[in-house]
Amino acid sequence: MKKYERIGRSTVLVTDGSMKYIEFESLNKYRDVLVHFMSTRHGGVSRGECSTLNLGFGRNDDRQNVIENFRRICDATAVETESLVFTNQVHGTKVLMVDENDRGKGLVKESDLKGSDGLFTVTPNVTLVTFHADCAPIFLFEPSINAAALLHSGWKGTLSDIVSEAMSAMKKIPGFDAGRVEAVIGPSIGFCCFEVDEDVYWLFRDKYADDAFYCRVSDSKWKIDLKGIIKTRLAEEGIDEKKINDCDICTKCRNDLFFSYRGDMGRTGSMAAFMQIRR
Numbered sequence: 001m002k003k004y005e006r007i008g009r010s011t012v013l014v015t016d017g018s019m020k021y022i023e024f025e026s027l028n029k030y031r032d033v034l035v036h037f038m039s040t041r042h043g044g045v046s047r048g049e050c051s052t053l054n055l056g057f058g059r060n061d062d063r064q065n066v067i068e069n070f071r072r073i074c075d076a077t078a079v080e081t082e083s084l085v086f087t088n089q090v091h092g093t094k095v096l097m098v099d100e101n102d103r104g105k106g107l108v109k110e111s112d113l114k115g116s117d118g119l120f121t122v123t124p125n126v127t128l129v130t131f132h133a134d135c136a137p138i139f140l141f142e143p144s145i146n147a148a149a150l151l152h153s154g155w156k157g158t159l160s161d162i163v164s165e166a167m168s169a170m171k172k173i174p175g176f177d178a179g180r181v182e183a184v185i186g187p188s189i190g191f192c193c194f195e196v197d198e199d200v201y202w203l204f205r206d207k208y209a210d211d212a213f214y215c216r217v218s219d220s221k222w223k224i225d226l227k228g229i230i231k232t233r234l235a236e237e238g239i240d241e242k243k244i245n246d247c248d249i250c251t252k253c254r255n256d257l258f259f260s261y262r263g264d265m266g267r268t269g270s271m272a273a274f275m276q277i278r279r
């Protein structure tokens with residue numbers, strides 16, 4: 001028996017035994033055609049710093065644990081593990097279109113999709129997967145043509161503007177209308193906790209000038225509102241502001257529920273975001 005609990009703006013925590021994952025109300029409107037969810041740190045078999053639902057093969061964990069964790073989250077959400085597609089993420093801006101020929105790449109077979117931090121598809125039953133532990137997942141869905149995109153946007157991806165790459169790739173799909181896109185920024189490090197040194201501050205300041213994105217903490221430390229920058233960039237790309245939902249959950253503040261690179265001092269597991277156009 002699944003339990004549903006609202007934990008953030010437009011965000012629902014689903015509890016199914018020991019398994020916990022989240023969904024977004026603004027995307028649940030499209031549940032007839034779209035599957036979407038994001039894992040938490042709960043419901044798996046991993047131990048120690050990866051306890052318990054680590055989905056990252058690059059972490060300090062046994063491969064068999066990660067495979068079992070994928071099996072469990074896919075079971076809970078009725079997604080076929082054979083449909084998952086993922087790439088090695090490199091904190092870049094490359095965004096790849098995938099289709100039925102890419103099903104299974106990353107988990108059930110070797111992936112030749114390299115160097116990308118974003119995936120999009122218009123093909124049913126191909127499940128996009130991206131990995132996160134403070135870096136923002138960005139979910140994009142265009143309901144008039146059933147196009148879905150999932151992006152991994154940490155500070156480097158936000159600075160180098162992966163949103164721009166994703167939107168220009170998607171704008172090439174016939175019939176794509178940015179004004180119809182439903183966007184969600186999932187759990188990731190918040191303005192409250194993303195503190196950087198002066199050099200990183202200046203990289204951002206030179207590119208994104210609005211004072212509202214920054215807060216001085218001390219002589220040499222600044223806080224940056226990465227989600228605020230992402231929201232602004234999505235709107236500048238033509239997405240209706242009313243359709244841009246920031247779930248407003250900080251992974252470091254909610255380290256009880258989510259893996260957080262900063263909250264766990266770098267020794268942590270990885271969550272994953274998932275999106276699939278239904279058959």
Ligand SMILES: [Zn+2]
Binds near residue numbers: 190250251252253
């Ligand atoms: Zn925080």
